[in-house]
Amino acid sequence: MDAIEQTQKAATRIAALLRAGDVVGLYGPMGSGKTTLVKYIARALKTTDTVSSPTFSLAQRYDGTLPLWHLDLYRIEEADLYDIGYEDYFYPEEAATLIEWPEKAGSLLPETAFTLCLTKDENRTIQIDPRLLEREQK
Ligand SMILES: Nc1ncnc2c1ncn2[C@@H]1O[C@H](COP(=O)(O)OP(=O)(O)OP(=O)(O)O)[C@@H](O)[C@H]1O
Ligand SMILES: [Mg+2]
Incomplete structure (x- = not known):
């Protein structure tokens, strides 16, 4: 299985676990595959x-x-988040929110946000928040 197939497989697994109201931060260096x-x-x-x-x-x-x-x-300052009405995205009701460069949100990011960690090496590993994986048991 190549790296793209592994990413597709991880994406399918993550998608099945997401619920309305979830906020997910995608962490990883530039080009690590967050948008993908x-x-x-x-x-x-x-x-x-x-x-x-x-x-x-x-x-x-x-x-x-x-x-x-x-x-x-990526191009946002924490202060700008007030202008864009960040609450709609950080506290979604009928949707889930996926955020690239969540570290830019600083303390505005909800503490309950789930974490996906991506690496840029040849394997392009994706670490899924254990709190999200817990839902597979239920
Ligand atoms: N799993 C993968 N296997 C192989 N190539 C990949 C994989 N994921 C992404 N890529 C390639 O890596 C490049 C960067 O991907 P992508 O734009 O998704 O990264 P990003 O983390 O969103 O970057 P940025 O930080 O700039 O937003 C693209 O050319 C994409 O096709
Ligand atoms: Mg991107």
């Missing part, structure tokens, strides 16, 4: 919307079996 992972999660949730980096539009919305917000905070 979001794309495959959105596909697993049967979106027909085009997934791309929302660097310029800030937040993108994908409608599928579970609606998603996709944020990329």
Whole structure:
């Protein structure tokens, strides 16, 4: 299985665990595959919307079996988050929110947010928050 297939498999697993109201931070260096992972999660949730980096539009919305917000905070300062009404994305009701560069949100990021950690090595490992994986037991 190559790295892309592994990412697709992880995305399918993650998608099955997500619920409305979840906030998920994707951590990993530039080019580690955060946007790619979001794309495959959105596909697993049967979106027909085009997934791309929302660097310029800030937040993108994908409608599928579970609606998603996709944020990329790379160019954002913590103070700017107040201007964009971050509460809608950080406390979603009927959607789940996936955030690239969540560290930029500082203390505004909810403590309950789940964590996905990506590496940029040839294996492109994706570490899934154990609190999210716990749902597989239920
Ligand atoms: N699992 C993977 N296997 C092989 N290549 C991958 C994988 N995931 C991503 N890539 C490739 O790596 C490059 C960067 O991916 P991507 O844009 O998803 O990274 P990113 O973490 O979102 O980057 P940024 O920090 O700039 O937002 C792309 O060319 C993508 O096709
Ligand atoms: Mg990206």
